[in-house]
Amino acid sequence: VNAFMSDLLGFKQKIDEGAVPKANFKAIRPLLAKEYFNVETMRNKSNAAAGLCDFVLNITKYWDVNEEVEPKRQAAAAAATQLAEAISAKDDALAKKEEAERVVAAQTEQYAAAVRDKEEAAAEAEVCASKLGLAKRLMAALGSEGARWEREIVNLRARLQLLPGDVLLASAFVSYSGCFSKRFRAELLQETFLPFLEGGMEVSKGGVAISAGADPLHLLTTEAERAAWASECLPADRVSMENGAIATHCARWPLMIDPQLQG
Template sequence: AESDRDLQKALPALKAAEEALNTLNRNNLTELKSFATPPAAILKVTASIQILMAQQGRVPRDRTWNAAKKTMGDVGQFLNSLLTYDKNHIPESSLKAVDEYLRDPDFNPDAIRRVSMAASGLCAWAINIVQYYRVYCEVEPKRLAAEQATEELRQTEEQFNATQAKLARLQAALQALKDQYEAAQNEKDECQRAADQTTYTINLANRLVGGLASEKERWTNTIQQFQILGKFLPGNVLITTAYLSYVGYFTKYYREELLYRRWMP
C-alpha cells in the first residue's frame, strides 16, 4: 500500500535514532554531566532534549546547564526514558521550539562528537527522532485511511457474504416451493385426468340411461300387450287345439266359417 511505502521512508531516520541511542551509556552520560561549563553546542543539544522530553508539550523556559543536568538526573532512568520515548506523539509546541536548534549549523553530531560522545548521540537522536515523526505525520493519515478502507472493505465483504448466504437460502426455499408447485401441478393434472375420465364415464352412463329410458315406454307397452294377451291365452289355446283337432278335415271355406264366425266372437 502507498502508506506502507511512505512509512518505509521514515525507517532510516528511526534506525539512525536507535543507533544514536546505542552510543549512549552510563559512562559517557555521566561524563557529559560532569562538565562544569559545557560548550555552546552541547548546551543546544541538552536544550533540545529538555524540549523533547517535556511532559505534555510544556516547553521549559529554563534550558540552562543546571536544568539540563536535572533532566538527565539518574543516568539509567534518563537513558530508559529515551529508549521508551513516544516517537509517534510529539507535541506541536515541542516541535516548534526544537526546530530553532535543529536548523542551527552547530547542531551537528559529527562536530559535537569531538567534544562529547554522549552529546553527539543525543544530537543525532534528536535530529532523527524529529525527522521520523514528521514523516510519520505525513504517513499516519494515509495509514489510518487505509485501515479504515480495509475495515470498510471487510465489513462490506461480510455484508456481501451474509447477503450471498441469505440469497442462497432464499434460492433454496424458492426451489423447494417450485418443487412443491410442480408436485401440486402434477397432482392437479392427475386429478383433472381422473375428473375427465369420470365425466366421460358419467356421460356414457347418462347416454345409456337415456337410451334405456326410451326403451322403457316400448317395454311398458309390450308388457301391457302381454298382460292383455295373457287374459285371452286360455281361449286362444282352446281354439287352437280345437282347430287342430276338428277343423283339419274341412275345406278352407268351412274352416274360416267355423273359426271366425262360430268360435271367435
C-alpha cells in the same frame, strides 16, 4: 544518568503512542537549522554531545516519517474496517440470497405439485364427464327399450304357461317317433299327439296348454344348431333334422329310419 538513558530509549514508544506533543518537535526546528548542529561538529566538542545530536536528528526524522505515515496508517485501518464490514455485509447478503433461493425453490415445487394436482383433477373430471355422458346415453337408450322389454316380459310369461305342454309334446316325439318314416311321423303328430294335448287335456279340466302350431323340431333345436348339422354333412331334409334332434335329446339309443339309405 540511567533514568535519562531509559527516557531516551523509551522515547520512540512514546511517539508511537502519541504521547509526545507536536510542539516539542516544532520547538527544536530552529536548533536543527543551525550549522553547528551536526554529529561531526559536536564530536569535535564532545562524544556525548555528538551522541545526543545524532539521537535528536534521528528521532526527529522518525517523527517526520511517522507524521507522514500516520494518516495513511489510519486510512489503512479505516479501509480495513470498511472491508471487514463490507465482507460481513456480503456474507449476510449471500445468506439471505441462499435463504430466498430455498424459499423460491420450495414455492416452485409447491406450485408444480399444485399444477399437477389441478391437471389430474381436470383429467379425472373429463373422464367422469365422459362416463356421465355415456351413462345418460345408455339411460336414454334403455328408456326407449322399456316398452319392448315389457312386451317381451308379457310374451315370456305367456310362453312359461305353455312350457309344460311344449315339453310334453317334444318328449313324446323323441320317445315314440324315431322308428317311423316321414309320413307316419306326421300322422302321429297331427292325429295323435296334438289332438290328445289340445282336446283330451283341456286346461279347464286340469290339462296342459301348448303353443299354437307347436312343432317338435323347432322346440328341440335352434336354427343355428340345424345349420351346424348341415355344415357337418347331415342332409337338410326334415326327417334327417328330426333324427338329429332325437339323437341329441334322447336318454338312450334311439331307433330311427335312414330315409336316404346312407347308414
